Amino acid sequence: MAAITIDDVASLAGVSIKTVSRVLNHEPHVRAATRERVLAAVDSLKYRPNVSARALAGSRSYLMALFFDNPSPGYVHQIETGAMGACRNSGYYLIVEEMLESGVELERRVAAFNSTVRMDGVILPPPLCDRTELLAALDAEKVPYVRIAPTTHLDRAPYVFMDDRQAAYEMTTYLQSLGHRDIAFIAGPPDHTAAARRLEGFRDAMEQAGLPVGPDRVQNGAFSFLSGAECGELLLTAADRPSAIFAGNDDMALGVMAVANRLHIDIPGTVTLAGFDDSPGAQVVWPQLTTVRQPVADMAREATELLIAAGRGDVGPKARRLDFEIIVRQSSGPPAR
Amino acid sequence: MAAITIDDVASLAGVSIKTVSRVLNHEPHVRAATRERVLAAVDSLKYRPNVSARALAGSRSYLMALFFDNPSPGYVHQIETGAMGACRNSGYYLIVEEMLESGVELERRVAAFNSTVRMDGVILPPPLCDRTELLAALDAEKVPYVRIAPTTHLDRAPYVFMDDRQAAYEMTTYLQSLGHRDIAFIAGPPDHTAAARRLEGFRDAMEQAGLPVGPDRVQNGAFSFLSGAECGELLLTAADRPSAIFAGNDDMALGVMAVANRLHIDIPGTVTLAGFDDSPGAQVVWPQLTTVRQPVADMAREATELLIAAGRGDVGPKARRLDFEIIVRQSSGPPAR
């Protein structure tokens, strides 16, 4: 396994190693015929440039980092998938790191990381992307980064996002279109920006349709299965039960579903249920959950591509919005009678 | 951000860079006093060696790769967590790659990967770890690897695993200890080695307890939610319903649970249910599922540590068995009446 180096390619093509380097890096000033010869040599030798050598000699390392602190495996996995895909297409590699520390420790960790592995960019999913110390540390190290669905410091760095408010608005509209007029909403933690936006979208859609939303029709959950179950129990056992429940995320919707099953309340026959996120659990439950699909993988892909483009000197857009999708499954239907 | 190099440390400590290198690599032939001086300099400068330079100059790259093709986000995430933890403790970094191709394409991909980033080792979770082409490609490239829960070619390379048969045996024993005598088992695909082992453990425990297992008491599922639901329906609607159902994995157990809810069969009041895997869904369901916790993250950690030790020249054990755990939650209880 004597590794093939750029010298081998150069001598086979009958050019200097610098010319091979030019071809590989898509630099100008190479005659078309020469380029062909080089590429043919690269092909026949199956030559692949070594990233460590490139990183050491040049200004790019071809390494992207994905930092995360999100406890949800499904979410992280989707982010990874998107980021990995973008990296692969451009000859980059992805290093994944869990960043659970905060404050000074976080800053130290980032600095240490960056001196050992000079990365070309960092992808920051929520909620990590909202940590001020992190942004500061990255800025100090001059490492480019792109944030995914950030909620603060929006002018500080490029980011990709989706419109939570609009998504909740459209889901609510969909439920109304089925004939529901008494719809309850289970909100997430008020300090969670996306959660607040979703509630906003729900309220706007109800108001616009001229439908009242009583105070007991908005319950405060915590984005967890358990909190969903609690809020669900409250709503489902009330004397005047809503005909539809829209939970601010899938975990809470699944909580509601568990309670409904226990209370022998048929979904969607008696009560319609909708969630938000299209988490893996949404399909592994019966009935399968009507929900909003967030383009999580796509956001990560876009973020990574932004970073890669920036490495080439292309300045991309400051922010990029991606589209959600309303996924209608079996948990929603027209109201009873 | 003028990066701090080994030269800075060397001149501060008043030694040559080679001596600093020796200290950093725990090489012998450095006087204790010298080592202290060097370490103090490293500390005060917050110096971190650069992995690219190390990889280029030396025989180690400090990069581990995790290849996977497992579609389950939860499983992959646990593997990652374990592997990342081990890497972090030893100054290694983890590159994650999804390897969906097969045959010659897989071999090519591995070869290309290894020439661009010369990794110190590869972690192979199932089912990827059972692909003969992959092992061949890795062997050809002379890249060390450790497999997690492999089922074939066990003598080919080190691996970590857990005893599926024993785990199923103990879970069955636990169900018996609750008073269940008529227990049904939903098996996984027969060609899936772990699935076969679990069935084996179930049968052994039943036989040893002198309990009969009728032919209809072992249903063949496919490790999926849907197949679990189908088998569950068969078992639960039969005239002579078993008092307990042990599903070969959690997904199938959740399928059974969904059907039971729909049929208004109380779990665990009427029928006890147990799964296997302790997947994320097991806790996000009501009642929470009694199951077997596989030490997935621990297996990945051990695998990574084996690889790191091998890089230092230590030859570890050929195989390492880790312990499972029976997790008793709310889906199991004494038989009715």
Next chain:
DNA sequence: TCTGCGTTTGACAGCGCTGTCTTACCGTTT
């Protein structure tokens, strides 16, 4: 005191590439 041998330390080359600078080349213009 000197020799001999093991231990500690350093000089130096070079890993495989890219950045910078220089030279060779080729077609135009005067």
Next chain:
DNA sequence: AAACGGTAAGACAGCGCTGTCAAACGCAGA
């Protein structure tokens, strides 16, 4: 035919570290 300007290609240094080998050191015994 000479001079020019721009493009194509190469020479060379060096990125930050480790491996090899040689030198210096220190302590034993003669």
